[in-house]
Amino acid sequence: MLPRGEDVARGALRVSGLSVHFGGLVALSEVSLDISAGEVLGVIGPNGAGKTTLFNVICGFVAPREGDVLWRGHSLRRTPTHRRASLGIARTLQGVGLFPALSVLENVMAGADHRRRSGLLSGLLGLPRADRDESELRAIASTMLERLDLAEVAQRLPDSLPYALQKRVALARALVCEPQLLMLDEPAAGLDSGDIARLRELISELKGSMAVMLVEHRIDVVTELCDRVAVLDFGRLIASGPPEAIKSDPKVLEAYLGAEQPYA
Amino acid sequence: MTAVAHLIARLEAARAGWLRLPRQTLARHLVLAVGFGLAFYVLSVYISPYRDSQLATAAYYFTALVGLTVLTGLNGQLSIGHGALMAIGAYATVLLIGRAHFALVPTLVAVTVITATAGGVLGAGAARLRGPYLAGATLALAVGLPALADGYPGTFGGDNGLTVAPPTPPASLGLSFPLTRWEAWIAGVGALVAFVVVANLLRGRAGRVFRAVRDHEVSAQLVGIPVARTQVLAFTLSAACAGLAGGLYVVVNQLAAPGAFQLSLSLSLLTGVVLGGLGTLGGAVWGALALVFLPAWATNLSHAISLPTNVSSNLPLALYGIALAGGMLLAPRGIQGALGRAGQWLGVRLRKSTSNEEGSDEQDHK
Numbered sequence: 001m002l003p004r005g006e007d008v009a010r011g012a013l014r015v016s017g018l019s020v021h022f023g024g025l026v027a028l029s030e031v032s033l034d035i036s037a038g039e040v041l042g043v044i045g046p047n048g049a050g051k052t053t054l055f056n057v058i059c060g061f062v063a064p065r066e067g068d069v070l071w072r073g074h075s076l077r078r079t080p081t082h083r084r085a086s087l088g089i090a091r092t093l094q095g096v097g098l099f100p101a102l103s104v105l106e107n108v109m110a111g112a113d114h115r116r117r118s119g120l121l122s123g124l125l126g127l128p129r130a131d132r133d134e135s136e137l138r139a140i141a142s143t144m145l146e147r148l149d150l151a152e153v154a155q156r157l158p159d160s161l162p163y164a165l166q167k168r169v170a171l172a173r174a175l176v177c178e179p180q181l182l183m184l185d186e187p188a189a190g191l192d193s194g195d196i197a198r199l200r201e202l203i204s205e206l207k208g209s210m211a212v213m214l215v216e217h218r219i220d221v222v223t224e225l226c227d228r229v230a231v232l233d234f235g236r237l238i239a240s241g242p243p244e245a246i247k248s249d250p251k252v253l254e255a256y257l258g259a260e261q262p263y264a
Numbered sequence: 265m266t267a268v269a270h271l272i273a274r275l276e277a278a279r280a281g282w283l284r285l286p287r288q289t290l291a292r293h294l295v296l297a298v299g300f301g302l303a304f305y306v307l308s309v310y311i312s313p314y315r316d317s318q319l320a321t322a323a324y325y326f327t328a329l330v331g332l333t334v335l336t337g338l339n340g341q342l343s344i345g346h347g348a349l350m351a352i353g354a355y356a357t358v359l360l361i362g363r364a365h366f367a368l369v370p371t372l373v374a375v376t377v378i379t380a381t382a383g384g385v386l387g388a389g390a391a392r393l394r395g396p397y398l399a400g401a402t403l404a405l406a407v408g409l410p411a412l413a414d415g416y417p418g419t420f421g422g423d424n425g426l427t428v429a430p431p432t433p434p435a436s437l438g439l440s441f442p443l444t445r446w447e448a449w450i451a452g453v454g455a456l457v458a459f460v461v462v463a464n465l466l467r468g469r470a471g472r473v474f475r476a477v478r479d480h481e482v483s484a485q486l487v488g489i490p491v492a493r494t495q496v497l498a499f500t501l502s503a504a505c506a507g508l509a510g511g512l513y514v515v516v517n518q519l520a521a522p523g524a525f526q527l528s529l530s531l532s533l534l535t536g537v538v539l540g541g542l543g544t545l546g547g548a549v550w551g552a553l554a555l556v557f558l559p560a561w562a563t564n565l566s567h568a569i570s571l572p573t574n575v576s577s578n579l580p581l582a583l584y585g586i587a588l589a590g591g592m593l594l595a596p597r598g599i600q601g602a603l604g605r606a607g608q609w610l611g612v613r614l615r616k617s618t619s620n621e622e623g624s625d626e627q628d629h630k
């Protein structure tokens with residue numbers, strides 16, 4: 001048996017033998033994959049293939065019927081979702097999922113919340129240490145907003161922003177956690193080509209500093225950004241490897257044949 | 265108009281200067297509390313003893329509404345049981361003062377802790393319940409708890425409830441000092457304590473976290489917020505306010521009886537917080553005033569049109585319903601929201617008219 005150090009060196013996340021059923025529906029079936037630190041892994045597949053479900057298992061929303069998720073060699077079986085965030089696992093939702101009544105800045109501050117140090121009591125008493133914590137969070141969040149060119153809209157409410165900006169705020173909120181694993185669920189959906197170009201640039205900047213799992217329907221984006229691609233179909237992992245190899249894999253082509261989503 | 269513009273400029277200058285509040289949270293809210301306390305004091309001295317008792321009533325309503333502001337306004341949990349939590353506070357107060365001979369301040373502290381604990385237990389159950397189910401559970405509490413007093417008449421005094429002696433104003437205030445004014449002062453201090461704590465909460469991270477959980481539970485979990493624990497915490501804090509309000513109720517009324525904590529109390533608290541403006545402390549002030557004056561108006565109204573008693577006794581509740589429905593249609597964000605909007609509108613109008621006056625020369629040239 002390999003020492004655990006091997007896992008740690010190999011990477012951040014290991015998913016082994018995951019199966020998820022919803023009633024009679026098999027959403028995931030014995031899916032195993034690894035992702036190492038700094039790697040960008042594309043997760044593709046037709047609609048309903050189980051991509052979002054895979055993210056849901058990794059972040060703890062869905063408990064697998066079988067299999068396990070190992071994070072740096074430790075099982076996450078008993079770790080509730082909110083604790084996984086402080087372990088360095090962040091994710092965006094397939095839609096936007098911002099807090100509608102919080103300003104953009106507050107949304108991102110909420111994302112950095114687990115980095116605070118003062119407790120509830122000092123907050124209720126309004127003690128200086130709570131104030132210091134707040135201004136630190138505000139500084140962290142502002143820096144992140146500046147980095148993503150969102151500083152001008154810091155005080156706006158999310159709903160008043162164009163969709164592309166809302167998605168960028170959601171990304172800022174995930175990044176401000178300083179994650180080691182970032183899961184992006186269709187970040188380019190609904191964006192125009194200019195926004196997508198920005199997004200590509202950003203993800204390639206992130207490359208190397210954190211592991212990224214990218215669910216994306218646009219194959220050009222996947223090919224450009226991903227080191228490896230995993231293909232799901234009806235909950236099964238049917239192929240995985242470098243993008244070029246995946247593109248010409250007959251099983252993959254077959255899975256996409258007849259699917260409403262054009263694979264090109 | 266120029267005079268008004270001048271005045272506004274002066275006020276803004278003042279706000280930038282000596283009126284600016286400290287930036288440190290506690291200092292800021294203590295300064296505000298001292299200001300409000302002074303206003304409260306001046307008001308209480310100038311009004312009649314009867315008005316003082318209304319002021320005292322408004323103060324304990326405010327304290328309870330602050331609790332609902334945290335729970336319903338900030339955290340999005342609907343409670344129809346806050347009257348019952350007030351009852352817990354009230355009975356605990358009477359028992360501690362009357363039977364255990366506690367002094368007033370330790371009693372109010374203990375009562376706040378006791379009710380907070382009860383609220384925490386309730387909240388732990390509530391965190392698993394959503395929307396209508398939570399409302400139903402708290403409704404059951406509102407209906408069931410007052411009935412408990414009947415079940416144990418030896419301890420809780422049955423239908424007649426329990427009484428305590430009124431607080432005695434210090435001799436230094438003079439023999440003719442009105443009792444109601446003294447009660448108003450005590451209730452006012454209690455309300456200010458609740459104000460400071462909740463204002464701190466609203467301004468800091470707890471307020472943000474509460475609102476995040478209210479707005480989007482899934483995203484809240486994703487960013488590392490423990491959703492269930494946050495909801496229990498909101499319930500606990502809210503119950504603490506309700507318990508303190510119950511204690512202040514006893515200070516003002518010297519009585520804890522089932523009749524005072526019926527479902528109608530819970531409903532009127534909810535009306536008050538929605539009518540005043542959900543989620544803001546200003547809203548709690550307006551809500552408290554509405555709860556004091558609406559029933560009085562209802563009584564006057566029913567006398568004026570000489571309604572039969574069984575109708576007139578239910579009139580306040582009916583009036584709440586009408587006020588709530590009408591308020592939601594006319595001012596969905598409550599009195600506080602409507603005032604804010606009116607202020608903005610007025611500000612824009614004034615600024616426009618002054619800038620028109622200043623800019624009229626330029627426009628002539630064009």
Ligand SMILES: Nc1ncnc2c1ncn2[C@@H]1O[C@H](COP(=O)(O)OP(=O)(O)OP(=O)(O)O)[C@@H](O)[C@H]1O
Nearest residue numbers: 022025027045046047048049050051052053054094
């Ligand atoms: N909570 C749930 N309860 C029942 N069925 C579910 C649940 N979540 C997902 N499913 C089903 O599981 C299957 C996989 O869904 P999933 O959302 O993972 O697909 P996806 O690959 O993300 O698809 P898309 O590209 O449309 O986002 C679908 O058939 C879906 O209807």
Ligand SMILES: [Mg+2]
Nearest residue numbers: 051052053094
């Ligand atoms: Mg999906």
